[in-house]
Amino acid sequence: MKRWNSVAVVVALMMVIAACGGETGSETTTTTGDTVGTEAPTTTSDDTAEEPSGDRTQIRWFVGIGAGGQPEQAAAQTEVVEEFNASQDEIDLVIEIVDNDVAYETLATQIASDNPPDIIGPVGRDGSNAFSGLYLDLEPLVESTGFDTSIWPEETIENFREPDGTLPGLPFASFPSFIFFNKALFDEAGLPYPPQEYGPDGITVYGEGTEYEGTWDFNKVAEIGAILAVDANGNDATSPDFDGNNTTQWGFVWQWTDRLFQQGSFWGAGYPLTDDGTGDVPQTWEDEWKWYHDAVWGTGFAPGQEELDALGGNAFQSGAVAMAGTHLWYTCCIRDDDNNIAGDFYDLAVMPSNNGVVTTNMHADTFRILASSQHPEEAFTVLTYLLTDAALPLLTAYGAAPADSTLTEDFFASLDERYPQGVNWQVAVDSAAYADVPSHEQFLPGWEQYKEAMDTLQSGLLTDPELDLDAAIPELEANLTAIFEENAE
Amino acid sequence: MAVPAITGKGAAEHPAAPFLPAKKSLAKRRGRAGLWFVMPWILGFLLWYAIPMLASLWFSFTDFNLVSNEPTEFIGLDNWAKLFSDPDVRDSVLVTVRFGLIALPVAVFFPMGLAYLLVKKNLKGRETFRALFFMPSIIPFVAAVLIFGGVMNSQIGWVNKILELVGIDGPRWFLDKTYVYPALVFIGLWGVGNAMIIFIASMNSVPSTLYDAAKIDGASEWQSFRHVTLPLISPIIFYNLVIALIGLFNYFVVPFVLYNGSGDPGGATNFYALYFFRVGFQFFNMGYAATLAWALFVAAIAITGLLFWSAKYWVHYEYGRT
Numbered sequence: 001m002k003r004w005n006s007v008a009v010v011v012a013l014m015m016v017i018a019a020c021g022g023e024t025g026s027e028t029t030t031t032t033g034d035t036v037g038t039e040a041p042t043t044t045s046d047d048t049a050e051e052p053s054g055d056r057t058q059i060r061w062f063v064g065i066g067a068g069g070q071p072e073q074a075a076a077q078t079e080v081v082e083e084f085n086a087s088q089d090e091i092d093l094v095i096e097i098v099d100n101d102v103a104y105e106t107l108a109t110q111i112a113s114d115n116p117p118d119i120i121g122p123v124g125r126d127g128s129n130a131f132s133g134l135y136l137d138l139e140p141l142v143e144s145t146g147f148d149t150s151i152w153p154e155e156t157i158e159n160f161r162e163p164d165g166t167l168p169g170l171p172f173a174s175f176p177s178f179i180f181f182n183k184a185l186f187d188e189a190g191l192p193y194p195p196q197e198y199g200p201d202g203i204t205v206y207g208e209g210t211e212y213e214g215t216w217d218f219n220k221v222a223e224i225g226a227i228l229a230v231d232a233n234g235n236d237a238t239s240p241d242f243d244g245n246n247t248t249q250w251g252f253v254w255q256w257t258d259r260l261f262q263q264g265s266f267w268g269a270g271y272p273l274t275d276d277g278t279g280d281v282p283q284t285w286e287d288e289w290k291w292y293h294d295a296v297w298g299t300g301f302a303p304g305q306e307e308l309d310a311l312g313g314n315a316f317q318s319g320a321v322a323m324a325g326t327h328l329w330y331t332c333c334i335r336d337d338d339n340n341i342a343g344d345f346y347d348l349a350v351m352p353s354n355n356g357v358v359t360t361n362m363h364a365d366t367f368r369i370l371a372s373s374q375h376p377e378e379a380f381t382v383l384t385y386l387l388t389d390a391a392l393p394l395l396t397a398y399g400a401a402p403a404d405s406t407l408t409e410d411f412f413a414s415l416d417e418r419y420p421q422g423v424n425w426q427v428a429v430d431s432a433a434y435a436d437v438p439s440h441e442q443f444l445p446g447w448e449q450y451k452e453a454m455d456t457l458q459s460g461l462l463t464d465p466e467l468d469l470d471a472a473i474p475e476l477e478a479n480l481t482a483i484f485e486e487n488a489e
Numbered sequence: 490m491a492v493p494a495i496t497g498k499g500a501a502e503h504p505a506a507p508f509l510p511a512k513k514s515l516a517k518r519r520g521r522a523g524l525w526f527v528m529p530w531i532l533g534f535l536l537w538y539a540i541p542m543l544a545s546l547w548f549s550f551t552d553f554n555l556v557s558n559e560p561t562e563f564i565g566l567d568n569w570a571k572l573f574s575d576p577d578v579r580d581s582v583l584v585t586v587r588f589g590l591i592a593l594p595v596a597v598f599f600p601m602g603l604a605y606l607l608v609k610k611n612l613k614g615r616e617t618f619r620a621l622f623f624m625p626s627i628i629p630f631v632a633a634v635l636i637f638g639g640v641m642n643s644q645i646g647w648v649n650k651i652l653e654l655v656g657i658d659g660p661r662w663f664l665d666k667t668y669v670y671p672a673l674v675f676i677g678l679w680g681v682g683n684a685m686i687i688f689i690a691s692m693n694s695v696p697s698t699l700y701d702a703a704k705i706d707g708a709s710e711w712q713s714f715r716h717v718t719l720p721l722i723s724p725i726i727f728y729n730l731v732i733a734l735i736g737l738f739n740y741f742v743v744p745f746v747l748y749n750g751s752g753d754p755g756g757a758t759n760f761y762a763l764y765f766f767r768v769g770f771q772f773f774n775m776g777y778a779a780t781l782a783w784a785l786f787v788a789a790i791a792i793t794g795l796l797f798w799s800a801k802y803w804v805h806y807e808y809g810r811t
Binding site: 104105108109111112130131133134245305306307309310371446448449452455456459460463464 | 555556558638642643644645661663664748751752753754755756767770771772773775
């Protein structure tokens with residue numbers, strides 16, 4: 001029987017070792033491009049805890065809560081890491097690329113388990129808000145290292161300053177917004193292209209000298225959007241015979257910018273938190289929500305949720321939508337049938353105005369150092385490398401306009417290589433002047449709950465033809481008030 | 490020469506009582522060996538289930554937040570008090586109950602009906618049908634949900650295209666509150682193969698002599714099913730009901746995949762498990778999420794216990810016992 005016990009003990013121990021020991025330490029510490037997009041975190045905590053060879057200090061760079069997950073982007077990032085590691089022998093930079101779907105949970109878990117990365121990014125305001133209060137103030141490091149920040153306009157730097165006076169970010173990329181339009185669909189409808197130059201104060205004219213001439217505003221978008229929306233029988237949305245249940249082509253879509261605080265802000269910047277801590281949806285947002293609900297369910301020139309699903313989500317790329325309001329980052333995602341970044345069917349137009357005001361939502365991405373970093377100086381060295389020497393290849397991969405204006409020309413030249421039809425990139429440059437202030441992504445207490453409350457109403461807007469926004473908006477405001485009160489510091 | 494230990498029935502009756510401790514010792518030694526063999530599972534249970542469960546119970550009394558830079562604090566019963574006043578909890582429980590009222594009977598009786606048809610001896614191609622009905626359950630459920638999302642899309646789905654051919658204007662299955670539960674239940678039918686197989690096995694184990702006796706007594710097909718089949722497969726009905734109930738408590742995959750957890754349409758798919766996920770993994774409020782998880786656990790135990798209590802009135806084990 002003793003022999004049996006011994007066998008059992010050995011077998012049990014072997015099983016425990018096999019179950020718990022696994023392949024620890026055998027995985028690579030860098031992420032390869034072809035794993036990104038579908039895989040869970042590709043670098044385990046065991047890997048990241050592993051000390052680098054030699055005396056190098058390991059700095060972990062976490063990618064995933066913003067751009068950076070597409071295969072081309074992963075390849076560019078990996079190349080940047082390799083170049084950095086080859087350029088010096090003090091720091092070992094390790095990149096962790098995590099699929100965006102699980103990036104927030106992964107990062108939160110790493111932070112909670114006392115295993116946080118040193119640097120995260122690129123990340124916009126939205127992603128940053130989720131981890132608000134955990135970033136390192138960069139100003140002391142800027143001063144102690146003498147890092148030259150004059151490459152960026154002062155106001156761009158100040159845009160990253162927090163109300164408490166700290167500076168947890170430095171400029172890297174900006175993504176202005178404007179209109180992408182499908183030239184072929186305009187040609188087919190015999191309509192003039194949307195304007196490509198802002199007039200005084202941003203206001204400009206559509207179809208000058210034609211029967212469609214008028215101010216380029218959202219009423220005009222609705223007017224020509226109805227002409228561009230076509231049903232299966234060939235009737236456009238201005239026809240009484242138009243069948244909104246069988247639409248095959250649409251006039252307009254908020255392409256991945258349809259979260260309510262995003263689309264509302266295109267009609268005028270606002271902040272839904274009042275000084276007394278209550279929720280108050282800006283009037284311009286309310287007006288826009290009603291306009292878009294009517295665009296989907298009334299006139300029918302914008303696709304609803306099921307139609308978006310049927311188009312695979314990327315509605316404008318499908319070629320079935322004439323105009324899309326979105327950001328410069330959308331250049332990432334116009335692809336051909338072989339999934340290569342390509343598409344000669346589009347050009348850019350300026351953002352329409354609303355009541356005489358042009359508002360182009362702005363997304364600004366950067367890299368941030370977590371305050372918990374054990375090596376803040378080395379992390380700052382990496383950060384400045386990413387913001388300067390590595391900026392151009394990364395910006396090109398992310399499809400982001402450089403915050404450093406000296407890189408602008410090279411950046412758009414690289415986009416021209418992808419889209420050689422002669423896209424008017426000046427529209428993107430000019431649109432930056434009409435950025436939303438305050439940002440639609442300005443931090444709010446309970447940011448994730450705020451987004452969830454907004455998303456609930458948004459899904460109603462895209463799915464419920466009978467949605468009564470006059471009743472729903474006060475309910476939303478009451479809900480927002482409760483969220484702000486619960487999360488007030 | 491060593492005296493062999495007496496085991497078995499004869500041991501108790503054997504006059505040589507001193508041998509009895511030897512028997513116990515052997516059993517103990519064997520038990521110990523068995524314990525070593527199951528040790529990996531016990532260790533795994535302690536490490537990955539018991540300790541995390543206890544930890545989560547502790548979390549439910551704290552304000553533990555994954556992304557907070559404030560230290561976690563003990564807050565007593567605050568999370569539990571919030572649980573009973575949280576309108577989202579109330580709504581998600583109601584959603585789960587409403588769906589359960591439709592889904593549970595279907596989850597139990599549809600595979601039972603299917604099994605009843607597939608055990609009929611005069612059904613041609615019985616084995617082929619069994620294989621065909623079982624096959625969907627081996628397809629990953631997430632893939633099936635995505636496929637059904639397309640199949641029942643009101644714009645491009647072929648379900649509505651077929652309805653259109655016969656002059657019916659198909660509904661917006663997943664976006665209309667009236668149709669969303671039937672649509673979800675319909676998707677659930679995709680995975681009834683396992684339950685069906687268990688029902689087939691249990692129906693096949695009903696002795697044919699009982700049916701013969703019933704026939705001699707003049708029982709009709711329905712009477713035979715009602716008074717012979719149903720009582721004898723009642724333990725399997727009970728088992729499938731418990732499994733379906735647990736599945737209802739954990740109902741998450743379908744609404745999460747179809748609606749990305751949004752609760753569409755109009756909160757109709759905001760199931761309890763989905764709300765728990767949102768609190769824990771979107772708001773990172775682990776303290777409150779742990780409370781929600783424990784409340785679900787307690788509710789599941791209570792309702793399952795109630796089912797077990799009720800079993801004595803309608804579940805018949807007598808025939809299988811010797």
